[in-house]
Amino acid sequence: MAALAIGQPRGAAYLGAQQRFGFLLTVPALVAYGVLILYPFLNSARLAFYRSTLMAPEPVFRGLENFEQLFGDPDFLLSWLRTLVFVGATTALTVALGLGWAIVLNQGFRGARVLRSLSLLPWVMPSAVTALLWAWLLHGQYGILNAALLTLGVLDQPIAWLATGAWAMAAVVLAKTWLSTALVMTFFLASLQTLSSEQVEAARLDGAADRHVIRYIVLPHVRNTLLVVLVLQAMGNLQQIDVIYAMTGGGPVRATSVLSIEVYKTAFQNWNLGRASAIGVLWFLTIAIPAGIYLRTLFRE
Amino acid sequence: MGNQRNRRTGPMAVLRHLLFGVALVAAPALAEDVVFIGWSQTEVGLKPTLEKIFAGFQATHPRDKLEVIGFPFGQMEQNLVLRRRNDQRMDVAQLQERWLPPFVAMNALYDLNQVIGADVLAARYDPDLLKLGQINGKQVAVPFTAGAITMVGNRKVLDAAGIKQPPRTLEEFTAALRKVKAWNKDVIPFGFSTKGISLIQVESTIVFWAFGARFIDEQGKVLVDSPQARDALKYLVDLVKEGLIAKGNDRFDTRKIFANDQVAFFFDPPVVRGFVRAQAGGPAADAKVMILPVPTLKAGDTPRGLLWAHFLVMFNQGGATGARDGAGAQLLTAVGMDAATQSVLWRETGQIPTLKTTLAEVGKDPYIQDFLAAAKTARWDETTFFANGAELRQIIGEEVEAAMLGGKSVDDAIRTMARRLDTALKAAR
């Protein structure tokens, strides 16, 4: 972009002015970021090397003590795995369902508009109630899922879904997916609406069936949106606390204790701020590396 | 020479004396900000009465600005600590009993003997209940309400299941549970919390004590690696296996289900009456709430519940003074030391009173009698007075949960619990 148009007598000074302007544009955001995100982040990262607890809030430098304790806790290492499972499953499911629902609604059948608006409800509902609703649907004694499965004969005893390890994880995945599908659907729907009908018609003339249209026209078209949505959903699922905490509190037996829950409990229940910051630093380092690589490729394009 | 004379008697001197005099007169009348922070005033049963108190206080203290801050009960402790760490003003605060010791250890509270006066407190409060708020000889808190976490039974369910006598021993208790299950397999016999680590810890503590097991002694020595503890945990695990304890409910869920007559027994503090009233349609529902002693291992053992109280304290930061006639002291008096208020709260929500006058008036009620009796034999949670009490409680709760829900062997759970407690206690030293 910096290439000067041939024949245009503009000088280096003009280019410099452009660059300054570009930088100036970023300044307001950088200031907000610096104050609200960077400073708290650096302060917290610093705390990771200190011992700071409820009784001894004045931070005492302890080097890598927090990190040693974390790595020595086998259950903490399991949290990484749980986080991977939760984030992976929820992101994949949300994106798949969001895309599917967008394709369905894009057909424009009667009532599609109403359905589209109604799909927003899960997303707008306060998270405290979402958690309550799903906990209630899956309740061991009074939940409708058990009632349905008992009636159909699939079960002969009701199952306390949220009190049973792997099912609890499935439950929180379903609840979070339910919440986010609408947003993803909106993104994809917008992208689909910009798909020109001429392209599709041309393909039809060439004899393409529905599945060819989807594979060779729709998917490439939404590719950019897909990437953005994947990244955003992954980051959002990584940060997710409210719904999980309200549904299972991180249990049963830590089955749903993903990193964000661990951090929250360590910071606000045990008030071990040094340790919580250490978890944050590790989390950051784990994500920053793939994120950095991804961003590099973004820049290259 | 001339200057010296002027300094004593000249116009400037007069002005200075005048200003000093004005200051003396104006000082007590200077407006104060006074802050109350608690959760009860946000809850449906107590809200009207407490809001009336606050309105009354503001009316009699027109120059002081009263700020009432409320948080949901579940977020209360967290916000108190946050405000403590950030030196924010909290003149009068409402505390659950287990939050008290950490704040005491931080020297965050005024000694109310100094602020209100030991004689005044002794005259107004029931002495046994007042003692609950004494730590290291200082009166750091006064009881707003007190009692114990003990066994609660649903009279309707028990009658229907044919249980005539409340069970006194653990053996009788287990038999009663089986009877309930035989009568109706969809009713939960024992609503022991199986969700929420802190609730699991609280309730399992009562069961462990019933078996004679202990967790930690006062010096920080871990005592839980014992046969009694294993018996207690095995008992709980077996109850789950037999279907006598349901999986996946915490005490809040259980209360709701209890109010709908689908639970026979569960552990609860005195708030159960207020809750059931709100859920199940008013004072008519009182009859089905039975307050029972905790079942014991052998007949004749003392039943032991967990000490339970809501305290009122005064934080000593953010500009709050401990002045005897300060707005803070007056607010505490208005909220916590008014006999008429406690009487109303008792009538409306079943909140156990703590003032001598009110107890004289209503203390004969069997509900109060049952809870005060339970409070007499109740003990503080053993982890309460340790600096990292929260962490210790988490360890206990996690290991019990692992055994009850996660299939961890009882032996393994107890041994791990002992080891983890030991590590945590050593690290805190």
Add this chain to the structure above:
Amino acid sequence: MLELSSPLARILFAALAAAIGAYLLFPVAWLVATSLKPDPEIFVKFPSLLPQHPTLDNFARALKASGLGGYLRNSLVTATGSALLTTTLAALAAFGFAKYRFRGRQPLMLLLIAAQMFPFAVLLITLYPMLKAVGLLNTLTGLTLSYIVFALPSGIYILFTFFVQIPDELIESARMDGAGEVTILRRIVLPLALPGLIAVAVYSFMWAWNDLFYSLTIIASKDLRTVGPGLMLEFFGEMQQDWGAAMAASFLASAPVVLLFAFLQRYFIQGLTAGAVKG
């Protein structure tokens, strides 16, 4: 777009539509049904789909909850405010990163976006005393500013991908026609990036609207509370667990926002198709 020529295709389509639709909408219907049921109908092993003795008690209690209108208003104010603020800041920054090659832009952008990966709860611990120091604790302004934490870096990232797609030639030719930088921004870039801007606005609105923890901690006064904590205060507590009223209230609180979004969606789509034609 899909032809659905064969009966099999139609059946598959209908099945997919029904499955996803049921997953998304059945729980909402269940919520409404439950909030119309009296308690004895709820605590049964085999709850019926429709209330057998429908009652409006829960909705009555939900409406009586005095703070609900205020909570809704506060949520809308903070969420909208943060959406506007975040979108503006993100748009400016993203454009700067996308179209101007200044020194240090790569590492700067890397840092910006990577910091989104730090747990929000821990950031709050430092933000809290900062807000207190400038007197913004317990204010809607303070809360709105804090919400920037949730979506600013992501917003910059989203808009960066949008701006990067705007052809350089378009900008260059405008420059050659003598247009200043600001005019270029206003007349050419922003209209093309409109869908991206709306996406960021919606995204940051959602984060702020769904937030429970920050608003619970930063706001202490009842009349400044937002919907999440407000519902907790009104219906959940030590002595109350009013699920019925909470469900009714959350439905009442959500419906206006959904209507608003449904209404705005039309403009969203319009903006998109307009942009596409121009591009």
